[in-house]
Amino acid sequence: xxxxxxxxxxxxxxxxxxxxxxxxxxxxxxxxxxxxxxxxxxxxxxxxxxxxxxxxxxxxxxxxxxxxxxxxxxxxxxxxxxxxxxxxxxxxxxxxxxxxxxxxxxxxxxxxxxxxxxxxxxxxxxxxxxxxxxxxxxxxxxxxxxxxxxxxxxxxxxxxxxxxxxxxxxxxxxxxxxxxxxxxxxxxxxxxxxxxxxxxxxxxxxxxxxxxxxxxxxxxxxxxxxxxxxxxxxxxxxxxxxxxxxxxxxxxxxxxxxxxxxxxxxxxxxxxxxxxxxxxxxxxxxxxxxxxxxxxxxxxxxxxxxxxxxxxxxxxxxxxxxxxxxxxxxxxxxxxxxxxxxxxxxxxxxxxxxxxxxxxxxxxx
Numbered sequence: 001x002x003x004x005x006x007x008x009x010x011x012x013x014x015x016x017x018x019x020x021x022x023x024x025x026x027x028x029x030x031x032x033x034x035x036x037x038x039x040x041x042x043x044x045x046x047x048x049x050x051x052x053x054x055x056x057x058x059x060x061x062x063x064x065x066x067x068x069x070x071x072x073x074x075x076x077x078x079x080x081x082x083x084x085x086x087x088x089x090x091x092x093x094x095x096x097x098x099x100x101x102x103x104x105x106x107x108x109x110x111x112x113x114x115x116x117x118x119x120x121x122x123x124x125x126x127x128x129x130x131x132x133x134x135x136x137x138x139x140x141x142x143x144x145x146x147x148x149x150x151x152x153x154x155x156x157x158x159x160x161x162x163x164x165x166x167x168x169x170x171x172x173x174x175x176x177x178x179x180x181x182x183x184x185x186x187x188x189x190x191x192x193x194x195x196x197x198x199x200x201x202x203x204x205x206x207x208x209x210x211x212x213x214x215x216x217x218x219x220x221x222x223x224x225x226x227x228x229x230x231x232x233x234x235x236x237x238x239x240x241x242x243x244x245x246x247x248x249x250x251x252x253x254x255x256x257x258x259x260x261x262x263x264x265x266x267x268x269x270x271x272x273x274x275x276x277x278x279x280x281x282x283x284x285x286x287x288x289x290x291x292x293x294x295x296x297x298x299x300x301x302x303x304x305x306x307x308x309x310x311x312x313x314x315x316x317x318x319x320x321x322x323x324x325x326x327x328x329x330x331x332x333x334x335x336x337x338x339x340x341x342x343x344x345x346x347x348x349x350x351x352x353x354x355x356x357x358x359x360x361x362x363x364x365x
Contacts, residue, residue, distance in 0.1 A: 030262030211262025
């Protein structure tokens with residue numbers, strides 16, 4: 001019998017009503033909810049579409065203890081509107097000095113769902129990250145022993161390596177040796193951006209999966225320079241050449257259960273994005289499912305969206321599938337140019353673009 005975790009699934013029968021798409025309620029396996037005023041904004045938009053989300057721990061200071069994680073989880077739940085059902089799946093931020101006992105305690109207690117590896121200075125709020133993966137070898141041994149997933153920002157940070165090559169070099173010099181030395185360690189290579197990563201995951205064992213963002217399916221590196229410098233298309237890892245985007249699209253719609261949805265939605269204010277040293281991050285949460293649906297339809301694979309969005313992630317993490325449903329309707333909508341909350345101004349992904357699908361939440365809106 002073929003192991004379901006390695007099977008590339010066939011397409012489902014097409015829905016009779018091509019203007020209505022009903023999906024098992026999806027999850028977001030990589031999101032930044034921030035803190036403070038931004039948290040109340042970001043958490044609500046994520047919870048409108050997703051039942052659960054893997055929440056990134058790169059706050060200031062980072063989430064490295066069970067107590068800090070519990071406090072952040074409480075803030076997330078308190079930030080949600082009354083009646084909004086949502087489960088934040090919390091993560092621990094790995095440092096050179098992280099305590100393996102604390103990680104195991106949080107995992108067994110059900111506070112930590114996974115650990116996040118940020119190479120030091122690879123992205124937003126990652127200065128406390130791991131400076132050399134060999135310094136956390138004992139931590140990786142513990143994660144492998146207890147079955148705790150490792151989530152990876154897959155880039156090296158050496159300034160002598162071109163920013164467009166840093167993901168490929170990471171696979172060769174960091175992730176390859178980790179998987180070799182810890183063959184039972186469950187790993188998610190997050191927000192992949194290259195054909196190299198697609199092939200790496202396809203060639204690896206069942207313990208390696210990858211998330212793919214809505215924005216990396218839609219933009220390549222030209223988007224950052226279309227008629228001028230476009231800071232709202234700047235994210236880390238940066239978008240790559242067009243052939244890499246095409247490889248990501250093929251992987252997302254392939255039915256391979258080791259590729260699944262993770263938005264990496266990461267809001268920054270308009271002011272911070274458009275500054276002299278603009279922040280990396282794309283805020284896709286408000287129209288995430290509509291954006292994925294647009295891509296899957298363009299690839300002739302709407303029938304495979306439910307697996308990618310709602311089934312493959314929980315199965316990899318060993319969690320039950322969600323019971324509820326969400327609906328997308330073929331009603332065109334324009335993405336707002338700007339969104340405002342509590343004095344903050346945020347530019348969403350695909351601002352001012354027309355989308356063919358509209359999400360209808362449980363209230364019918």
